[in-house]
Amino acid sequence: MNFASDNVAGASGPVLEALVNANEGPSPAYGADPLTAEVERRLGDIFEREVSVFLVTTGTAANALAISAAVPPWGLCLCHEESHAIDDECGAPEFFTHGAKLIGLPGTGGKLEASRVESYLAGLSEAPKQMPPRALSISQVTEAGRVYSLEEIAALSEVGRRHRLAVHMDGARFANALVALGTTPAEMTWKRGIDILSFGATKNGCLMAEAIIVFDGALAETLAYRRKRAGQTVSKGRLLAAQFLGYLAKDHWFDNARHANAMAARLAEGLGRIPGVRFAWPCEANEVFPIIPRAVDGALRAAGFVYHPWISRSLSPGEQIGPDEALIRLVASFATREEDVDRFLSIASGSPQSAAKKPSTA
Structure with missing residues (x-):
């Protein structure tokens, strides 16, 4: 009996059924298939606006590529000191940003506080001797199982806006947080200032399916190339998209x-x-x-x-x-x-x- 992680569970029945159904016959490769287009349209409906969607196979890829779209090699990304991005990605964000630095800040229950982030940013020099901050990453749910309230997300995003930082949400357990708050995907993300989201599905029933969802169009400009260079542009992309179709259908x-x-x-x-x-x-x-x-x-x-x-x-x-x-x-x-x-x-x-x-x- 295993309570080690939600990763130890297999894929759910509707996801596997959708995958089997999508396997029949030929289909255009590398994400040019109609199923991928349908997933992109469906996610736009779910988030109540036009979004850019990049499907990938792992949460590590989603986080690392999302952060790399916002942070140049000479920049900083702020996150909690125990966040998955800084503690569990084996340096992938630093690798895909080509040398950018992740700064871990403390906070009870894995949560960042807006005042602590503001204080840290206020103490940085603007001289070229110091790497400039370019992004803030928060985990929803946190590594300690805490859920940021909508007000807390908005307060952190406001600090980000004042300091011209892109705000990234690591949503490995995105659905669990939505259910806990009783809110909508739009309210928990772009309506509270989130610019780019790692939308997790693997922990909640998919075989291997994650998505980078971009609300700030400027951050989407390079992601198609970054995803390809990372080996995450899947040739049989319909089988990645099919998992999302089974996952999202009928509020599964x-x-x-x-x-x-x-x-x-x-x-x-x-x-x-x-x-x-x-x-x-x-x-x-x-x-x-x-x-x-x-x-x-x-x-x-x-x-x-x-x-x-x-x-x-x-x-x-x-x-x-x-x-x-x-x-x-x-x-x-x-x-x-x-x-x-x-x-x-x-x-x-x-x-x-x-x-x-x-x-x-x-």
Whole structure:
């Protein structure tokens, strides 16, 4: 039973069905097919405006290429110090910007605060000896499972505008954030000042499908070339587009995200009733970050549950992890089952009945 990531789940049924249907017969290559055109039109409808869309296969490609469109080799991109872009992309943004620098700023729960970003920017010199800031990147959902409110996004974007920065959103868990806020894609992005978005779908039901969605036309000018040079212009592009068609049809992407968020909430509610368990950050989307006794951690791992220990750099001031405690991350997906959640909670609460039988890992 695996709560390590929403990446461990396979693709959903509607996505696979759309992929199989698109496989029949010949079709123009390299994104010149009608399915890709339909995805671009559909995303324009979803975001309530004309957008430029560049389909890619990975979140790393989406983030790195999006940032490279906004930041020259001599520029800076500001992000949270624990963001995926700076911590988990193996230097891909720096590689595709040909030497630009990512600056990580601190913030509780993986969130950047507008005042902290403003303070950092105000302290920079305009002399050529120092790299100039050119972009601000925020993660929605953050690496600590927090969701930026619409007001927080608008405040950060306003700082970006004042300092002439492009504002990028890493939306690897975009749908989970939308469901959590009960808002629309337009309201959470360009209407709040976002210029370019990494629109994630792989974590929420696709096989391998991400999109760079550009709201500022100037940032789209070079992306077709950047994508090609990055090896991300897929020859059988219809099979990439087909995943999005299955994903977006009949609000399937929202249904998947609602289920994942509900399973995470079920985990959090149950863990909150167990003595000795508290939370590093609130559960706001599909991730839970409990601080648990090491004895509970041992029992869960012995029972076959899989999850990751987590870093504690963005804990609230004064919060600490004790020597007999462990901070862990639990991630729910569209495929998470209620019975898996309930068994996890049963083991964690020390139920003799649940501990008597080790769960299957099949």
